[in-house]
Amino acid sequence: MDATLALAMELIRRPSVTPDDGGCQAHIAGLLSAAGFRTESLVFGDVTNLYARHGDAAPLVVFLGHTDVVPPGPLSDWATPPFVPTIRDGMLYGRGAADMKGAVAAFVQALLEFVRRHPRHPGSVGLILTSDEEGVAQDGTIQVLRTLAARGESIAYCLVGEPSCNEVLGDTVKNGRRGSLNGDLVVHGVQGHIAYPERADNPIARFAPALQALVSAVWDEGSADFPPTRLQFSNIQAGTGADNVIPGSLRALFNLRYAPTTPAPVLRARVEEVLAAHNLRYTLTWRLSGEPFLTKDGALKAALAHSIQAETGRLPQYSTAGGTSDGRFVAPFGTQVLEFGPLNGSIHKVNEAVAVDDLARLTRIYQGTLERIWVP
Numbered sequence: 001m002d003a004t005l006a007l008a009m010e011l012i013r014r015p016s017v018t019p020d021d022g023g024c025q026a027h028i029a030g031l032l033s034a035a036g037f038r039t040e041s042l043v044f045g046d047v048t049n050l051y052a053r054h055g056d057a058a059p060l061v062v063f064l065g066h067t068d069v070v071p072p073g074p075l076s077d078w079a080t081p082p083f084v085p086t087i088r089d090g091m092l093y094g095r096g097a098a099d100m101k102g103a104v105a106a107f108v109q110a111l112l113e114f115v116r117r118h119p120r121h122p123g124s125v126g127l128i129l130t131s132d133e134e135g136v137a138q139d140g141t142i143q144v145l146r147t148l149a150a151r152g153e154s155i156a157y158c159l160v161g162e163p164s165c166n167e168v169l170g171d172t173v174k175n176g177r178r179g180s181l182n183g184d185l186v187v188h189g190v191q192g193h194i195a196y197p198e199r200a201d202n203p204i205a206r207f208a209p210a211l212q213a214l215v216s217a218v219w220d221e222g223s224a225d226f227p228p229t230r231l232q233f234s235n236i237q238a239g240t241g242a243d244n245v246i247p248g249s250l251r252a253l254f255n256l257r258y259a260p261t262t263p264a265p266v267l268r269a270r271v272e273e274v275l276a277a278h279n280l281r282y283t284l285t286w287r288l289s290g291e292p293f294l295t296k297d298g299a300l301k302a303a304l305a306h307s308i309q310a311e312t313g314r315l316p317q318y319s320t321a322g323g324t325s326d327g328r329f330v331a332p333f334g335t336q337v338l339e340f341g342p343l344n345g346s347i348h349k350v351n352e353a354v355a356v357d358d359l360a361r362l363t364r365i366y367q368g369t370l371e372r373i374w375v376p
């Protein structure tokens with residue numbers, strides 16, 4: 001059996017629902033240390049992270065991934081049990097097959113093969129794995145990066161193995177991500193009897209036109225690299241539970257996925273302008289969950305594109321669409337960050353799967369990327 005496939009199955013067999021690692025990282029550390037990697041388990045809170053490195057010189061190229069998975073959902077909806085890896089019609093089924101134990105297995109095999117072929121390679125190669133990507137992501141990659149930075153270990157190139165492809169392997173590379181800004185808004189009114197509205201101040205009625213203004217606002221037009229900024233509400237609540245009471249307040253949660261053309265401080269000011277224009281009394285708490293980033297042309301982009309083309313015959317499209325990933329934590333350190341992994345059609349769903357053939361191809365693409373970084 002192909003070594004990447006065997007390792008992917010071994011990882012799926014370990015139920016590692018976030019933030020649990022299920023022993024995946026210890027298994028991988030064993031494989032890498034036997035091949036001469038220095039490996040280190042970095043534990044923060046209840047999160048386990050693995051850092052492995054081969055070589056001491058710069059530049060350092062790191063593969064970044066996670067061993068945790070999202071919960072399987074109702075077991076009865078799965079054709080085969082989520083933590084029993086199953087091959088059917090050329091597909092490997094199991095929770096994490098596509099997001100992202102398949103890519104993690106490909107990373108490990110690519111690193112093993114690379115150091116076997118080039119024991120005295122220039123620069124350094126490494127792997128960072130966290131068990132906290134699908135959860136709150138506070139004790140995972142960000143803490144590992146802070147630890148490395150404090151030691152003066154800098155990462156020149158980072159390839160994230162998140163499932164980036166849409167229709168066929170090789171069609172899409174993520175070369176950046178939009179920023180993500182969360183707002184927690186409380187609109188204040190005055191509670192009262194619903195039959196005496198003149199003695200109350202209804203925050204629902206007050207907020208309705210502001211809500212409409214916010215969701216229909218055009219924040220920017222996007223750019224060549226980024227789709228336009230969008231604001232979406234995720235929650236809105238008010239009410240005391242009684243049908244004869246005007247509530248005293250309303251709470252609404254919203255998120256802006258934004259392009260770098262409109263920075264977060266500008267968005268905050270514009271949202272607050274809209275609220276002020278509607279004469280609201282409010283409390284608004286902001287939380288920035290990720291700055292936008294864009295990786296321009298460079299050694300990593302060229303090496304990955306050539307490797308994808310050599311394996312699949314196609315050149316990838318570049319995209320900054322979709323949700324955030326741990327790449328957002330790496331880019332602010334000045335690292336060139338790209339994301340490339342398998343097809344994303346089944347991720348977080350029941351019957352998650354990855355094509356068996358794609359695992360071997362992904363391994364060759366990752367290995368080829370390491371080789372081409374030094375010999376373009």
Ligand SMILES: [Zn+2]
Pocket residue numbers: 066099100133162163
């Ligand atoms: Zn993932």
